[in-house]
Amino acid sequence: MPRMRLDKLLAHLSCGSRKEVQAMIRSGRVQVDGAVQTDPAAKVDPDESQVALDGAVQGYRAQRYYMLNKPAGVITANRDDRHETVLGLFPAELRRGLFAVGRLDKDTEGLLIVTDDGALSHALMSPARHVSKVYEAAVEGALAPDAAERFAAGLGLKDGTVCRPARLEVLAQQAERTQVRVTLREGKYHQVKRMIAAVGGTVVQLRRVQLGGLTLDPALPAGAFRELTEAELALLQQPGVQLG
Numbered sequence: 001m002p003r004m005r006l007d008k009l010l011a012h013l014s015c016g017s018r019k020e021v022q023a024m025i026r027s028g029r030v031q032v033d034g035a036v037q038t039d040p041a042a043k044v045d046p047d048e049s050q051v052a053l054d055g056a057v058q059g060y061r062a063q064r065y066y067m068l069n070k071p072a073g074v075i076t077a078n079r080d081d082r083h084e085t086v087l088g089l090f091p092a093e094l095r096r097g098l099f100a101v102g103r104l105d106k107d108t109e110g111l112l113i114v115t116d117d118g119a120l121s122h123a124l125m126s127p128a129r130h131v132s133k134v135y136e137a138a139v140e141g142a143l144a145p146d147a148a149e150r151f152a153a154g155l156g157l158k159d160g161t162v163c164r165p166a167r168l169e170v171l172a173q174q175a176e177r178t179q180v181r182v183t184l185r186e187g188k189y190h191q192v193k194r195m196i197a198a199v200g201g202t203v204v205q206l207r208r209v210q211l212g213g214l215t216l217d218p219a220l221p222a223g224a225f226r227e228l229t230e231a232e233l234a235l236l237q238q239p240g241v242q243l244g
């Protein structure tokens, strides 16, 4: 891996914000290969150097797992000639080998896992595992009164596709808009938008807030990412919300 600034490395390892880790480094709490390093701009090779904070070694894991708060307007792809991509939100020195787990539409925001662990990605996306996905959506138009029951029973889409049982909850009802939470245990193309359309609404804003047992960190701004903690990695591998 190319050499990178010490403060940047520690921030990517979730030791704190860039500002916070700079203060930690300046106050002498960080050692590189056993020697205190007080310069946040010092260059280190994450593969070669041992970096410790308060004596605890902060290593890159063999595999990398990031939580990204995907902003609207970027596509879930590694590279694209015309559009900004989710991988483009990562600095070049981290990007190599990374890919997004599953896909969110260009206009969808929220929780996206970016990793270099193909086995984990496969397990999370496997239709047989039914890992839950929770979305919050702003919807225009009047939803059918029996929409939640139809979601729970296994909704038929306009093209004849039948969805697995899902959950629809109304969070808030405004004059023109309804805020809803949708919980699925599968991931068909444009599934939330198509399910909402089948019960009379139009999704005007969509955000994924949970995947398996892992919830999007509310403090992570749109467009930002950070490494998962060990606890979060374990939560991600749980099936999440049970439906019926």
Ligand code: URA
Residues within 6 Å of the ligand: 103, 104, 105, 106, 108, 189, 190, 191, 192, 193, 194, 206
């Ligand atoms: N359902 C959709 O319609 N779009 C997404 O991006 C994810 C789920």
